Amino acid sequence: MSDDSKSSRDRLVDAMESLLWERGYADTSPKDVLKRAQVGQGSMYHFFSGKHELAVEAIRQNVRRAFGGHELLEGTGSPMDRVERCLRYPRQGVRGCRVGRMTQDPQVFDDPDMIGLIAGAFEGQLSLWEKVIRQAVDARELPAGINPSDLARTISAVIQGGYVLARAAHAQEPMDRAIEGLIGLLEAVRIDRVPDFPR
Amino acid sequence: MSDDSKSSRDRLVDAMESLLWERGYADTSPKDVLKRAQVGQGSMYHFFSGKHELAVEAIRQNVRRAFGGHELLEGTGSPMDRVERCLRYPRQGVRGCRVGRMTQDPQVFDDPDMIGLIAGAFEGQLSLWEKVIRQAVDARELPAGINPSDLARTISAVIQGGYVLARAAHAQEPMDRAIEGLIGLLEAVRIDRVPDFPR
DNA sequence: GTCTATAGACGGATAGAC
DNA sequence: GTCTATCCGTCTATAGAC
Missing domain, CATH: 1.10.10.60 (Homeodomain-like)
Incomplete structure (x- = not known):
């Protein structure tokens, strides 16, 4: 460093x-x-x-480092497998997100140069999520009623909000459980599997 | 004021x-x-x-103001109706969450008095969500496989992350769509309704 | 209770030697 | 390129009059 x-x-x-x-x-x-x-x-x-x-x-460098690697979402496995793999990628919640945390700083928020980089990073990340979710719908892993664009934002929000919960609690657990809760919902709507519970 | x-x-x-x-x-x-x-x-x-x-x-006053009203989650309607009503409660995303934003400030994060108030506020909020979700499971609105504690954290994270997305984009839309995406998932797993899409 | 004056340290930036 | 010296403003708090 x-x-x-x-x-x-x-x-x-x-x-x-x-x-x-x-x-x-x-x-x-x-x-x-x-x-x-x-x-x-x-x-x-x-x-x-x-x-x-x-x-x-x-x-600029921070954004490259944080949101640079697209391997997890674009690698091997079915679309939903990739979604879950990326969701479970270890994140140090208590440290916070190096990109998301910037949005709270008014001097960053008000500066076109700085907030522009942050906004661009999120847009790029969101379009990746959206793409893989669309693939999951096309592959009939998710119901056709799912809105990929909305769900992409939901996923990104769970991750960002997970960081907030982790920092509030000074503990990793709330973030991990927020993500597990999301995965639980995704599993429950997944249509290529027999649900574990009676419907 | x-x-x-x-x-x-x-x-x-x-x-x-x-x-x-x-x-x-x-x-x-x-x-x-x-x-x-x-x-x-x-x-x-x-x-x-x-x-x-x-x-x-x-x-202390901020926390009371932000997380004080429990009416939405404890009012009338079925548990899931209350969940959706509370999720759709209008939030000004671009302004950020007055409680969640504090977690990003290192001087707050490091101070036991201040972070303790924030942590307590989230704990209270989470237990409210958990309670109503448990009611939804008990009322068979949600599948028994759902983990209420995890899902409560997921919901709270979507809201907190929604604020982050809204501030990054300088727009309300990403937050609203993140929440709609979550509601879409909740609707899809809801067992008292016929889904709108083929399974 | 409320005011002004003041203190000492630090913020962000500039000047100019080497 | 890197250094030290210096500037002016602000930060947080204290002192002491009214």
Whole structure:
């Protein structure tokens, strides 16, 4: 992260990236960034116009890191298997979502550059979910009455809300159970399986 | 809110309450609070030891206001009707949840007093959801295989995550659709109705 | 109770030497 | 490119008059 082999510029972006996740934009000062990056004050203002420009770059990198991997949703298995696999992918709830948490920071929310990156990341993620759900409906794993676009947002919301519940409780459990609850519903509507319970 | 008929103390709590919602703890200064409350500096330090104590009081009031009304979940109608009614209760997604947003603020997250109030609020809310879902299962509106405790967390997460999606998009729509997606799943597993689609 | 004045530290940014 | 010195404003809290 603050790898000596990296350039000062990269170290600054890495430091800002982690601080945005841990403390948010408003509560992160240039001084904090410099300290974590092990870089002098002049360097930061050499590469960036200031805190804002560095944060934009860090969010860009953050978004790539968080929502970059599409393997889970586009890999092997039936559409619903992929959905469940991706839902069960381990997420550290108490740490919060490095992308979602930014939406709560008013200075990020009000800034077109920063919120634009966040919005784009969610749009990309949502279209992936929507695509695999549509495949599940086409494959008759889900009933035709399901709205893939809505359900994609439901799934994304459960994950994001799971982070919120986990942080409120200082525990992973609420998030895992929120996701299990969703999987329970998905299993119950899945039409290629005999339900475990009487209908 | 900054009603002249209220005491300075109440005005301070009201002002801090709204600022915590709009800007969070870290980015709200005593000066901001005093300005909004139309109160001088001395008054605040007369009633409270400082920013922290005032914020604790404001969060206490905030939590009461946000999660106080249990009418929707405990009113008339079948359990599932109440669930859907409460889910469709209008929420201003772009503004975010005044309780959930606090979990992202590290200074709140790390403070036992403040996070304790937030955690308690969620626990109360979750037990209400759990209760009505259990009633729905008992009334055979939902299959016996449903885990009420998990599903309660799923529902709460969809609402919280809906706020996140709405703020990311600067639009109400994603939140409403996330909730509609959840209702769609709930309707699909509901056993007292003939599904609209072939199974 | 409420006010103004003040304190000490930190915020974010600039200047200019090397 | 990187450093130190410096600037002005704000943050949080205290002091003390009224």
